[in-house]
Amino acid sequence: QSALTQPASVSGSPGQSITISCTGTSTDVGSYNLVSWYQQHPGKAPKLLIYEVSKRPSGVSNRFSGSKSGNTASLTISGLQAEDEADYYCCSYASTRRVFGGGTKLTVL
Amino acid sequence: QVQLQESGPGLVKPSETLSLTCTVSGGSISPYYWSWIRQPPGKGLEWIGYIYYRGSANYNPSLKSRVTISLDTPRNQFSLKVSSVTAADTAVYYCARDLVTTTTQFFDYWGQGTLVTVSS
Numbered sequence: 495q496s497a498l499t500q501p502a503s504v505s506g507s508p509g510q511s512i513t514i515s516c517t518g519t520s521t522d523v524g525s526y527n528l529v530s531w532y533q534q535h536p537g538k539a540p541k542l543l544i545y546e547v548s549k550r551p552s553g554v555s556n557r558f559s560g561s562k563s564g565n566t567a568s569l570t571i572s573g574l575q576a577e578d579e580a581d582y583y584c585c586s587y588a589s590t591r592r593v594f595g596g597g598t599k600l601t602v603l
Numbered sequence: 604q605v606q607l608q609e610s611g612p613g614l615v616k617p618s619e620t621l622s623l624t625c626t627v628s629g630g631s632i633s634p635y636y637w638s639w640i641r642q643p644p645g646k647g648l649e650w651i652g653y654i655y656y657r658g659s660a661n662y663n664p665s666l667k668s669r670v671t672i673s674l675d676t677p678r679n680q681f682s683l684k685v686s687s688v689t690a691a692d693t694a695v696y697y698c699a700r701d702l703v704t705t706t707t708q709f710f711d712y713w714g715q716g717t718l719v720t721v722s723s
Contacts, residue, residue, distance in 0.1 A: 532648075539714065539716055546709075583647065592653070594650055
């Protein structure tokens with residue numbers, strides 16, 4: 495199975511907004527509204543940020559939002575903060591499989 | 604609060620079998636799915652497979668021929684075996700709860716991860 499396609503890196507200044515895309519196929523992202531996003535700081539386990547494309551778990555800042563159109567999902571982070579600097583991964587449900595994106599490194603300038 | 608903890612050898616020889624166990628505390632194995640996910644050094648996450656609390660399992664097609672995930676419900680544990688390992692199997696291995704219902708799926712609880720190095 496192929497990984498979902500994410501940009502390798504994005505950057506932004508504090509206070510700005512950035513968007514990370516996650517492109518799959520009609521058998522994963524395009525077929526289900528079950529895309530989740532994870533934030534991973536160096537040396538730490540991934541942390542759930544978004545599930546079901548756009549829902550936030552309790553405790554996750556509303557600066558994080560998600561959307562989907564066709565085979566592409568997106569994560570938007572508004573009001574960038576220094577602590578947002580991390581790696582971000584999308585993941586799609588695909589029936590009996592789960593497919594992760596290759597990951598995007600966010601640099602806060 | 605559910606907690607997951609991976610355990611097992613940190614060093615495995617090439618061609619041998621990698622074996623890891625995930626112990627779940629603060630909650631029950633039932634009625635959930637449980638996944639293994641790995642991350643080679645400096646690289647992205649790769650889903651390995653999951654096991655359902657009733658014992659059925661599904662695997663990443665790219666690893667299916669070498670992977671087995673099993674369950675020990677009385678001990679609240681599930682395990683991973685990867686056979687015929689090579690250096691490409693060197694990675695941090697995570698266990699995670701795979702929350703699945705008729706309307707949702709996501710990984711909500713993760714272990715801290717354990718580094719397994721394949722080397723002679």
